[in-house]
Amino acid sequence: xxxxxxxxxxxxxxxxxxxxxxxxxxxxxxxxxxxxxxxxxxxxxxxxxxxxxxxxxxxxxxxxxxxxxxxxxxxxxxxxxxxxxxxxxxxxxx
Amino acid sequence: xxxxxxxxxxxxxxxxxxxxxxxxxxxxxxxxxxxxxxxxxxxxxxxxxxxxxxxxxxxxxxxxxxxxxxxxxxxxxxxxxxxxxxxxxxxxxxxxxxxxxxxxxxxxxxxxxxxxxxxxxxxxxxxxxxxxxxxxxxxxxxxxxxxxxxxxxxxxxxxxxxxxxxxxxxxxxxxxxxxxxxxxxxxxxxxxxxxxxxxxxxxxxxxxxxxxxxxxxxxxxxxxxxxxxxxxxxxxxxxxxxxxxxxxxxxxxxxxxxxxxxxxxxxxxxxxxxxxxxxxxxxxxxxxxxxxxxxxxxxxxxxxxxxxxxxxxxxxxxxxxxxxxxxxxxxxxxxxxxxxxxxxxxxxxxxxxxxxxxxxxxxxxxxxxxxxxxxxxxxxxxxxxxxxxxxxxxxxxxxxxxxxx
Numbered sequence: 436x437x438x439x440x441x442x443x444x445x446x447x448x449x450x451x452x453x454x455x456x457x458x459x460x461x462x463x464x465x466x467x468x469x470x471x472x473x474x475x476x477x478x479x480x481x482x483x484x485x486x487x488x489x490x491x492x493x494x495x496x497x498x499x500x501x502x503x504x505x506x507x508x509x510x511x512x513x514x515x516x517x518x519x520x521x522x523x524x525x526x527x528x529x
Numbered sequence: 530x531x532x533x534x535x536x537x538x539x540x541x542x543x544x545x546x547x548x549x550x551x552x553x554x555x556x557x558x559x560x561x562x563x564x565x566x567x568x569x570x571x572x573x574x575x576x577x578x579x580x581x582x583x584x585x586x587x588x589x590x591x592x593x594x595x596x597x598x599x600x601x602x603x604x605x606x607x608x609x610x611x612x613x614x615x616x617x618x619x620x621x622x623x624x625x626x627x628x629x630x631x632x633x634x635x636x637x638x639x640x641x642x643x644x645x646x647x648x649x650x651x652x653x654x655x656x657x658x659x660x661x662x663x664x665x666x667x668x669x670x671x672x673x674x675x676x677x678x679x680x681x682x683x684x685x686x687x688x689x690x691x692x693x694x695x696x697x698x699x700x701x702x703x704x705x706x707x708x709x710x711x712x713x714x715x716x717x718x719x720x721x722x723x724x725x726x727x728x729x730x731x732x733x734x735x736x737x738x739x740x741x742x743x744x745x746x747x748x749x750x751x752x753x754x755x756x757x758x759x760x761x762x763x764x765x766x767x768x769x770x771x772x773x774x775x776x777x778x779x780x781x782x783x784x785x786x787x788x789x790x791x792x793x794x795x796x797x798x799x800x801x802x803x804x805x806x807x808x809x810x811x812x813x814x815x816x817x818x819x820x821x822x823x824x825x826x827x828x829x830x831x832x833x834x835x836x837x838x839x840x841x842x843x844x845x846x847x848x849x850x851x852x853x854x855x856x857x858x859x860x861x862x863x864x865x866x867x868x869x870x871x872x873x874x875x876x877x878x879x880x881x882x883x884x885x886x887x888x889x890x891x892x893x894x895x896x897x898x899x900x901x902x903x904x905x906x907x908x909x910x911x912x913x914x915x916x917x918x919x920x921x922x923x924x925x926x927x928x929x930x931x932x933x934x
Contacts, residue, residue: 483770511821
């Protein structure tokens, strides 16, 4: 089983975690002002790269806190974990 | 040692090099791509077609699915296209002149809670109104159709009943691909393997060619049928799609005596099981939750899937797991596919089939070929546009799509 390093608790088995999809998607500041296309982008459209992907995880069976990770979706290798609110770190998949 | 007969059987298709140009380039040599190419020639007389496959023919999801075929979806739009596919399946061996081991052994979708019962009974009525064969079975009738299902009321998730579609079934997925490939090849279509698309050449909003690892190919029409890798290809055209690619795992047991006469699916317990002609129990579950392109999944998913299978089928307790694998499925927010035009002229999308694309193979090939040939959707895929995510006209099939399709 893959180990995921929680930024608070350290490495734990992935079954302790819940996946939250793409990170850094902010709620629109003025939802009423968006066009249908912009609202659709916010609600339904997400990046789906083959390679490094910034995504959210919840340490469900641990500290129960959300955090972010950069993970390579081609290799499943975790490249970085960081706390919510911190910027995406610069990492390469090598 | 005496030499055995090493004479190679006849090849089912040529293995051509790419020509400088084609009328249509289909990207993806899986079931959908091969069926699309076949119907382009058969129904529309378009034979200057290439199918580009980055690996080998039908080596992706077409070799990895659990081969379940059914059409008992809730909404009119879905019932229409899946039932169209099922009707084509019923004549496909004859049409292709190739054995597909298509076996209409029926599918049971089990209900384990009162909510399940209400929802699936509603789906039975909706199916009947759409001309899809469906009936509701009480637990004792479930036991008649599939005696090895544990219908005891004393289990954690008792079987309260099931929907039953007798015309549903399974087929041998490799044979389906080979049947389409052989016929497409006979029409003169080039099936080009080991040929990965590296770029889409778009000028003035119109596609004019594709760059590949085997050179540039000029074409006015490109039909994407690349399942889990669609987002990667669409990004080459600057398109962002409402797709997320996930690993979906499946597994088979060792060969066993025939014990399982039908197909059983269970949303609540989270597994689906059939028995292949050869004797393996074929089982699948839900997707791995995280995005992934790695064609492998997490072990705990398999562990839970086996627990679910044993809850339903105590008789499997001593069966051995032979092998497991994963395919990459492209899921959409409403669990329905995207088949149609794009903002780029001459670029067509067939994606978002998620966990259930195999059953649609002939139906989507038929409709996608029509879409490409006429530059407008076939009535059966007209509701499945990319625009529906902006207009809100979603086709929400999360209930019928089940644990997976």
